[in-house]
Structures are given as structure tokens and as C-alpha cells.
Amino acid sequence: MRVSVITFPGSNCDHDAYEVFQARGHHTAMVWHKDTDILQPDLVILPGGFSYGDYLRCGALARFSPIVKEVVSFAQKGGLVMGICNGFQILTETGLLPGALLMNSQLKFICRHQYLRVESANSPFTKGIEAGTVLDIPIAHKEGNFFIDEAGLKGLQDSDSIIFRYCDAEGQYRDNPNGAIDNIAGIINAGRNVLGMMPHPERAATDSVSSQDGKKIFEAIERYFDAAN
Amino acid sequence: MLKAKIFVQLKPSVLDPQGKAVTNSLHNLGFAKVLESRISKYIEITFDSQDRDLTAAEVEKICKSLLANPNTETYHYELQEI
Numbered sequence: 001m002r003v004s005v006i007t008f009p010g011s012n013c014d015h016d017a018y019e020v021f022q023a024r025g026h027h028t029a030m031v032w033h034k035d036t037d038i039l040q041p042d043l044v045i046l047p048g049g050f051s052y053g054d055y056l057r058c059g060a061l062a063r064f065s066p067i068v069k070e071v072v073s074f075a076q077k078g079g080l081v082m083g084i085c086n087g088f089q090i091l092t093e094t095g096l097l098p099g100a101l102l103m104n105s106q107l108k109f110i111c112r113h114q115y116l117r118v119e120s121a122n123s124p125f126t127k128g129i130e131a132g133t134v135l136d137i138p139i140a141h142k143e144g145n146f147f148i149d150e151a152g153l154k155g156l157q158d159s160d161s162i163i164f165r166y167c168d169a170e171g172q173y174r175d176n177p178n179g180a181i182d183n184i185a186g187i188i189n190a191g192r193n194v195l196g197m198m199p200h201p202e203r204a205a206t207d208s209v210s211s212q213d214g215k216k217i218f219e220a221i222e223r224y225f226d227a228a229n
Numbered sequence: 230m231l232k233a234k235i236f237v238q239l240k241p242s243v244l245d246p247q248g249k250a251v252t253n254s255l256h257n258l259g260f261a262k263v264l265e266s267r268i269s270k271y272i273e274i275t276f277d278s279q280d281r282d283l284t285a286a287e288v289e290k291i292c293k294s295l296l297a298n299p300n301t302e303t304y305h306y307e308l309q310e311i
Contacts, residue, residue, distance in 0.1 A: 056295070056296070057298055060295065060298070064295075092300070093298070098300075099300060100298055100300040100301045102243065102244070102246075102301065103246050103247065104246070105244070105246050106246070107246050107247060107250055145246075147243060147244075147300070147301060148300070149242065149300075179244070179246070
């Protein structure tokens, strides 16, 4: 698989994502935000961090980086795009994903392990993971409180677009770290090729860290890619 | 020159955790009559122009394309000669 990881000024999880895909044997490239060529990838990663210092609103300024035009056009043609944390914020600002990420309800930056429930296997990012599976994946954000109006929320629910929800170790919706509406941790677009998630699977995908549950997501992407090619 | 004074506010339907924290603090300080506080952004932009209509059209574009997120925020502004 060819993977392009985009680096914005202020990205800080780009190398983590790069290392994970590289170690898994994929042809992985780092792409600078001022570039205009995304290098014909099978998957684009918008990584976590603080693009443009989170000025104005998280992700708002990254939207105007030259490379984002290319990412949007790639996504509109059905290309796989995964936005993690700040990448999710950028995807909502570009309009590729609905809703917005507001400040955490308790106003604090939260960095900790968090349980997530996989809500749908019907996505390239969760293919083959049984719905209801609980994953232990770190979160690290201050603006992760997903918000969407009532009609938008119903649209996400009815179209099976909520891919991850925050939960406790038993998979019950009793641990919402940031006030996100309907416990939403990750959503997919209508075309089911653009995923945004606040948790960081790339921080739980190497043997040197305490949870390796992020690997399940990368394995799912690989299953999808192998089946499609 | 013209100065645009732009306010970007969270929609009433959107929870404002910062505003809530300020309300709680004001209650703790004894301002018992405070019902609610909402935090907004205030942005000043200076234009090298005297034309109010053209500048207003430009401010609209600026707000729509960058300063306000239509999903969660509304905006209003006034123009002032300086």
C-alpha cells in the first residue's frame, strides 16, 4: 500500500504515523503542506498535532494549505483519507466530514488511555472487526468534543456513519471523556472513504507501548486494501 | 480607512464550556444574579478603503470563508471610519 502522511506546520504525530506504516511494510512518504503532489497514494493520513498553532479554530487555517486542495480532490474521487485528532478537526473544517470539534466540556487537555467501541465494520478502517469490539487507544486533545446539530446527528446514526464511540472497559457508554455528542469518537463520510477520529491508533501500534489495539485498525485497512486489489 | 469590528459567537444551541466556567466563577464570587455568560471572539480588521458597501461585501466573504464556522458559529459586525 502507498501511504502519504501530510505534515503541516505544528503537526506532531506525523512521524508516529509514518513509522507505523513503514514498519508494517508499506511504501510510506512524508508530504509537506506546501507541496501540491500527494504522490499517488492509496491512503492519505492527516496526522495529529496543532497545525498553525490551532489559531482561530483548530484545523481552520490548515484548510488553506496548498496540499489540502489535492487531498480534497483525492477524497472526492473516492481515495481513502484518515484524519487523526487534528486531522479530524481539519476534515470537518474542509467540509469532507460534517460537524465540528469544540472544546472539551471540562476545558482541559486530556491525555490518557481511552476505551472505544467499534460501532460498524462497514468501513475500510474497521473491515473485519466485529461491531461491539472494545479497543484501548490513547486520546490527547483539548478540542475533541464532537458537535453536530440534531438533524446531522440523526443523519450519522441512520447512515451507519458513527464508526467509534467512547465507552468503558465493558463497552458500555459510561465514559465520555470530552462531552462529545452521542459519545462520538470517530465518523465516516457518506462515501465511506474519509474517516475522522480523535483517538490515536498510531500510539497503540508498536510492541514498545502498553496497548497494541491500534494495530487492529491498521490491519483492517490492510484487509480492505488486499480485498480491493 | 475603515475598521470592521467583527463578533463571532457560538450559536445558542451550542454548549459553551468556557462561558459555563465563567458563570460558575461569577456565582462563586457572589454575583448571584448572573444567569449565563457566553464567550465570543472579537476581531478588528482595518481596510484601506472608504467604500462601505464594497468593504461590507468583503467582510461578509471573510467571515464566511474563514472567521466563523457555519456549523457552530454566527457573526455580526459594524464598520467604522477611522
